[in-house]
Amino acid sequence: MTTFPRNPSGVAAVGPDYSILKGENFGFSTVPGARDDGLYELVQSILHRNCDAVFKLATPSDSTVSLMTVKLADIISTDLEARLSTAALRRGSDNDPQGGMRTGDPLDTWATGILAWAGLPISTVRADSQCSDDSQYGDDSKLTVWEADKIAPCFESFILFVAHHVKAYVGEHVATGIIKLEDCQLILPVANQGMGTEDTDAYSADYVDPVDFAHVACGMFPLGNSSVERQAVPASHLIVANAEIARDSDFYKLTELKLATRTKALYFDQHNRRFAWGLTALSRTIHAYIFGIDDIWASNAMDITRAKGRRAFISLLVGWSLGSVDRLGFDPTIRYVLDGDNGDPYLEIDTFVPVLVDVHTIKVERRTYFGNRCIVAAESLTGRRARYFAVSANRYSVGKSAFLIKDVWMLFGDDSACDRRESSFLKVLHAEFNKPGESRDSYSRILNSGPVSFIRGDTFVDDVTFVVFAGLPDISQDRQHSRTVVQWAGNLISSADDPIQVTTAVTSAMVALDAAYNKCKILHGNISDRAIQFEETADGIKVVLAEFDYATFAGEYAGEMPELLQFQSILSLEGARPFRSRLDDGESLLYLLCWLGTFGINPTERRKYAADYAAKCAAGCKPVLPIMKWIQGSATDTAWHKRNHMDTANDFDINILANMRHRPLRDLAAKLHKTLFLRPGCSGAKKTTY
Numbered sequence: 001m002t003t004f005p006r007n008p009s010g011v012a013a014v015g016p017d018y019s020i021l022k023g024e025n026f027g028f029s030t031v032p033g034a035r036d037d038g039l040y041e042l043v044q045s046i047l048h049r050n051c052d053a054v055f056k057l058a059t060p061s062d063s064t065v066s067l068m069t070v071k072l073a074d075i076i077s078t079d080l081e082a083r084l085s086t087a088a089l090r091r092g093s094d095n096d097p098q099g100g101m102r103t104g105d106p107l108d109t110w111a112t113g114i115l116a117w118a119g120l121p122i123s124t125v126r127a128d129s130q131c132s133d134d135s136q137y138g139d140d141s142k143l144t145v146w147e148a149d150k151i152a153p154c155f156e157s158f159i160l161f162v163a164h165h166v167k168a169y170v171g172e173h174v175a176t177g178i179i180k181l182e183d184c185q186l187i188l189p190v191a192n193q194g195m196g197t198e199d200t201d202a203y204s205a206d207y208v209d210p211v212d213f214a215h216v217a218c219g220m221f222p223l224g225n226s227s228v229e230r231q232a233v234p235a236s237h238l239i240v241a242n243a244e245i246a247r248d249s250d251f252y253k254l255t256e257l258k259l260a261t262r263t264k265a266l267y268f269d270q271h272n273r274r275f276a277w278g279l280t281a282l283s284r285t286i287h288a289y290i291f292g293i294d295d296i297w298a299s300n301a302m303d304i305t306r307a308k309g310r311r312a313f314i315s316l317l318v319g320w321s322l323g324s325v326d327r328l329g330f331d332p333t334i335r336y337v338l339d340g341d342n343g344d345p346y347l348e349i350d351t352f353v354p355v356l357v358d359v360h361t362i363k364v365e366r367r368t369y370f371g372n373r374c375i376v377a378a379e380s381l382t383g384r385r386a387r388y389f390a391v392s393a394n395r396y397s398v399g400k401s402a403f404l405i406k407d408v409w410m411l412f413g414d415d416s417a418c419d420r421r422e423s424s425f426l427k428v429l430h431a432e433f434n435k436p437g438e439s440r441d442s443y444s445r446i447l448n449s450g451p452v453s454f455i456r457g458d459t460f461v462d463d464v465t466f467v468v469f470a471g472l473p474d475i476s477q478d479r480q481h482s483r484t485v486v487q488w489a490g491n492l493i494s495s496a497d498d499p500i501q502v503t504t505a506v507t508s509a510m511v512a513l514d515a516a517y518n519k520c521k522i523l524h525g526n527i528s529d530r531a532i533q534f535e536e537t538a539d540g541i542k543v544v545l546a547e548f549d550y551a552t553f554a555g556e557y558a559g560e561m562p563e564l565l566q567f568q569s570i571l572s573l574e575g576a577r578p579f580r581s582r583l584d585d586g587e588s589l590l591y592l593l594c595w596l597g598t599f600g601i602n603p604t605e606r607r608k609y610a611a612d613y614a615a616k617c618a619a620g621c622k623p624v625l626p627i628m629k630w631i632q633g634s635a636t637d638t639a640w641h642k643r644n645h646m647d648t649a650n651d652f653d654i655n656i657l658a659n660m661r662h663r664p665l666r667d668l669a670a671k672l673h674k675t676l677f678l679r680p681g682c683s684g685a686k687k688t689t690y
Helices: 039-046 053-057 063-091 106-118 148-176 249-269 307-322 417-433 499-520 570-574 582-599 603-618 626-631 635-646 649-655 663-678
Strands: 185-190 213-222 239-246 276-282 285-291 296-298 334-338 345-358 361-376 387-392 403-411 446-451 453-456 459-462 479-487 532-537 540-545
Touching: 039 249, 053 285, 053 296, 053 307, 063 106, 063 148, 063 307, 106 148, 148 185, 148 213, 148 239, 148 307, 185 307, 213 249, 239 249, 249 276, 249 285, 285 307, 345 387, 345 403, 345 446, 345 479, 361 403, 417 446, 417 499, 499 532, 499 540, 499 582, 499 663, 570 582, 570 635, 582 603, 582 626, 582 663, 626 635, 635 649, 649 663
Parallel strands: 239 276
Antiparallel strands: 185 213, 213 239, 276 285, 285 296, 334 345, 345 361, 361 387, 387 403, 403 479, 446 479, 453 459, 532 540
16 A cells, blocks of 8 residues: 655556545535635635735745755756846847757756747847846737737746756755655646536636636646656646636736636545645736635736746745645645555545543544545635545445544634534433433434644644634634544435435434424524435434534524525524524525425436536526525525515415426425415514514
């Protein structure tokens, strides 16, 4: 078995098929517009520009290695400036008007590409221009604007030039022991791919002209056995950063939107991402981006017409090459592994459990789980971004999952941090129902939960936002990275085989919710497709209610709202009352039924319905499903649309029931709607309360 504790790439570009570990669609990612609708507005609202600290995050945390990156960046920059000057002089020669290199040296060839991009006017060549901060190879006012697909090869030449030097330098210094070959990686450009339909939810291909935009993915490859050249498309987990290239600043914000869209897709497929890097190239200016948990930071401009700007880009690429994987945005506590026995890849996931040694001492124990299924992948660019992994405690039973790990960034500093809230509520429920004749198995059982920690030296350090993004300005939320391990029932309600399973699971969930309230005064507060799990047994369907991290006792302040707004009650969305009631959980069950009935009860149905929808749109017919308005706009917008859909039996029938595809789900939804909204004294959505 081969593990890669620091390099999450696992294997070289030519290797096993990692598609088994790609984000699985047990949720609703295929719903058109469901993933961060209004992404443009979101990006612009959380983006912090001109942050010097972006470059600092790429600097290796080890001080000795950090000094080596500075030295190596100086070497590369000096060599590049010398070659650019030579290439510019040759370009002005009658015998070599294009500046082509006669030596066959790839470094000269790449330097020529960089020169073409920087656009050095012949009249500005100076012998003393090497590495000076003000050396300029031209400005856009003197040059013809290039199409983006012509800039892309020059951008790649820059990356290859740096990678060549990194490979040579590390090879020379690895014997010193300061740098370990396995701790370094080559950053190389990989083959361009057009965006798939699943990646285009935030903008339309109708106004994205290939002439105006180009894409380059920056891949991470083992330094010891990879050649310095443009690589074939690797497994998705090898991508370090996406780069979006536009021909000029007229496309500035749209380029950022494209980058954000690709970064969302990156999160969906890379299960060990903590944060993500990105790049934009606009004509002859480069910006680096950090996509954090709740914020995006953009660097100052790197103007590649100037030596200072080129030096900054070189430093960034060198930092990525020699830095630890946590500086690249990866989580070293989740590792991709290739099992040499059967060739199947899987994940190793560490959890950290506090253990009481004595009354004065608590130590942290690391427990590792193994799995090859991500049940719910990251679907959002920001926020809580919970991931769910089906895992085993033994690597030899990796395909027989007995546990579920929830990996999440919770708000720091209150009772919800580290899932303490969920643990405390489940303890109350199990204490009450762990009696003969009670439904003791109706609520998920936590094995352990706690903050995710990094090992630095001989100590564990908690993974929190103010540590991860130290030095970056205006961090919106303080969050703590935590993992909870629960017993796994085997299925989410959003992966049911037939509608009877769904209606049975929802009915059983109602019973569990009522029991939790009647005996413990506990309100759930976070009903969604992730909160109801089930298992087929010889006696029928066993249903488990999970996700108590937003639970409250009756009369207790509700606090933060869960991220899946389409399942939240109207009054919760409006903020009309700070306390939840039993009606709120009932509404959420109704909305879950409507959602499953409209978009499909399992991934196969959802893919089919999404394809049908796309085909109708392509044919010029754009059907509008009223329920899609539940995922558009703000929380109050969602509440307003729900009121319009729920106010009367006729409104509910026309807007919602008419578009539900399974009769059992329609019938149960109609009964729930009548009980919640049409019964006297139970007017949760009456417009008179708005």
